[in-house]
Ligand code: ATP
């Protein structure tokens with residue numbers, strides 16, 4: 120078969136966030152941390168997934184745009200370098216939609232309905248899902264494959280979606296010859312960070328998150344109300360450390376490992392109160408968040424610069440997607456009658 124594939128000098132990353140609210144600690148350990156660490160090694164594209172946010176919320180453009188602005192600020196605040204990585208708006212790259220429409224002709228309805236991430240989210244968000252929502256893994260496949268991404272840094276909840284992307288890429292390549300790179304998921308240091316309410320996933324739409332932009336007072340209130348071992352009434356009762364959100368957060372964000380080990384050992388024996396454990400967590404989290412808050416302020420006070428980053432990023436992203444789409448069109452003969 121006479122097919123072409125994209126020439127690349129550097130391996131690529133594509134990942135992103137849905138503009139459904141400000142980013143939280145779960146995003147940090149699940150995906151942001153890897154973005155920052157790998158941005159110099161990979162050609163990195165960070166997508167503001169506004170089309171995903173529209174699913175079921177098509178009438179909320181102002182809210183989505185506002186959340187989108189915040190998500191850009193959060194990415195910059197944690198250290199994504201706009202001179203190195205490309206931040207772009209999904210709806211500003213219509214090439215993604217061409218792929219999306221083609222992929223919808225390939226994927227079986229039964230397969231879409233089987234995706235565990237979609238099933239979980241419908242249940243969790245109590246949705247009567249729009250067709251767009253059910254199809255979101257196909258849109259996400261188009262996002263990733265439009266950039267021929269090699270690596271997708273995501274939280275564990277996204278694994279089944281990446282798996283579906285790989286299936287689509289393999290099916291396409293089998294039919295039309297090698298066109299798409301088969302991407303791999305890169306799961307974060309904490310695959311799925313639990314919520315402050317003890318639920319398995321900290322989530323923007325779950326109301327159980329600690330935001331990267333929370334001020335000191337809000338952080339303190341949230342930390343003090345974190346769900347702990349429900350069976351422990353008094354500080355002298357031996358408590359459970361495994362699976363306890365307060366210790367999961369200590370493990371993830373407190374760099375003082377001796378302090379954490381000491382707290383755990385005293386907690387198990389009933390020799391420390393929740394207040395002390397939470398106070399120390401508050402201190403650790405506050406230290407972690409302080410430089411992020413500072414950097415966020417810097418970009419917040421420069422709205423023109425921040426917008427320019429997104430405008431220029433979207434132009435660059437579109438050019439990259441156009442290269443892929445040309446090869447897709449050629450290999451699939453999608454525009455065959457016009458050529
Ligand atoms: P929503 O509730 O609207 O779906 P979300 O909190 O799940 O929002 P997304 O924008 O869907 O956020 O996710 C962005 C990225 O962050 C994805 O890679 C996702 O896997 C990761 N992520 C989100 N929440 C967590 C978490 N609690 N732990 C680890 N990774 C997470």
Ligand code: MG
Nearest residue numbers: 137240276322
């Ligand atoms: Mg999500």
